[in-house]
Amino acid sequence: MTSPASGRPLRADALRNRAKVLAAAEEVFAVQGTSASTEEVARKAGVGIGTVFRHFPTKESLLEAVLVALLERLAEEAGELRSAGDAGAAFFGFFSRVVSQAAAKQAVTEALAEAGVDARAATGRAGPGLKAALGTLLERAQEAGAVRADVGPSEVMALLTGMSYAAGRAGARDDILKIAFDGLRPRPDEAGAEETSTEETSTE
Numbered sequence: 001m002t003s004p005a006s007g008r009p010l011r012a013d014a015l016r017n018r019a020k021v022l023a024a025a026e027e028v029f030a031v032q033g034t035s036a037s038t039e040e041v042a043r044k045a046g047v048g049i050g051t052v053f054r055h056f057p058t059k060e061s062l063l064e065a066v067l068v069a070l071l072e073r074l075a076e077e078a079g080e081l082r083s084a085g086d087a088g089a090a091f092f093g094f095f096s097r098v099v100s101q102a103a104a105k106q107a108v109t110e111a112l113a114e115a116g117v118d119a120r121a122a123t124g125r126a127g128p129g130l131k132a133a134l135g136t137l138l139e140r141a142q143e144a145g146a147v148r149a150d151v152g153p154s155e156v157m158a159l160l161t162g163m164s165y166a167a168g169r170a171g172a173r174d175d176i177l178k179i180a181f182d183g184l185r186p187r188p189d190e191a192g193a194e195e196t197s198t199e200e201t202s203t204e
Contacts, residue, residue, distance in 0.1 A: 018055045020045045025066050030104055034063060034111035060115045067108045067119060071130050074098060078133030088146025091137045092181055095160060099177065102164035131157060148186045159184075 024045035028036045038059055042049045056062035077094065084090035109119040120127075131153065138156055141147040163180060167173075 014055075017045075017047055017051050021047060021052050021055055021062075022065055022069055025062055026069070026104075029063070029066060029108065034107050038062065060112060060117050063108050063111055063115075064117065064119075067105065067112070070101060070105055070108075071127060074101065075130040075133050078130065078137055082133070082136055082140065087137070087140040087144040091141035091147060092184075094134070094137055095156075095181075096177060098160060099163050099167045102167040106165070106169075134160075145186060147184050151184060156184075 021041060025041045028041050028044050032040065038052050038056075039049055041062070042052045045052070052062070056065060074094075074097070077097065081090040081094055112119045134156065135153040138147060138151070138153060142149055142151075159180060163177070166176070
């Protein structure tokens with residue numbers, strides 16, 4: 001991690017202050033909305049406004065950092081779930097987790113768009129990691145028979161994007177998630193066909 005001003009590596013105390021500011025910003029924006037001031041973020045973090053601006057020269061750069069941190073945290077959570085014993089529960093649980101974070105992500109994305117910042121470009125380094133981790137969870141869930149085999153990462157991402165957008169507007173609803181999950185699970189006839197195929201193979 002380097003300083004935005006000098007380009008030099010940050011000292012340990014500076015890294016701690018940056019982390020405090022970022023954590024405070026996430027909390028403030030989640031409670032008060034993205035229109036909350038950087039002064040409020042500084043108060044929440046227990047630092048001076050100058051400290052905030054040393055790490056994040058503009059409010060847009062702070063919002064961008066909050067969005068990147070959210071995506072990186074989700075990717076890290078997905079990575080930790082790769083070794084989960086129940087691959088199906090890990091996949092569907094993570095899907096629900098992403099949707100539950102949709103409102104916060106959407107609010108920050110829209111605030112950046114209003115400021116003329118392309119959120120997709122701003123989070124380019126975090127997005128691929130999240131997509132790859134989700135792809136691994138999908139593959140493991142399919143191997144476990146928890147997700148239908150004809151669904152690929154692109155279909156899951158499209159569904160996740162749509163569900164997240166809807167959740168960002170109207171809130172995450174368990175009944176809607178259940179419908180989506182029912183569509184991702186293998187149909188009874190598919191499960192029966194797979195079992196028959198396995199039995200035939202074992203008797204040959």
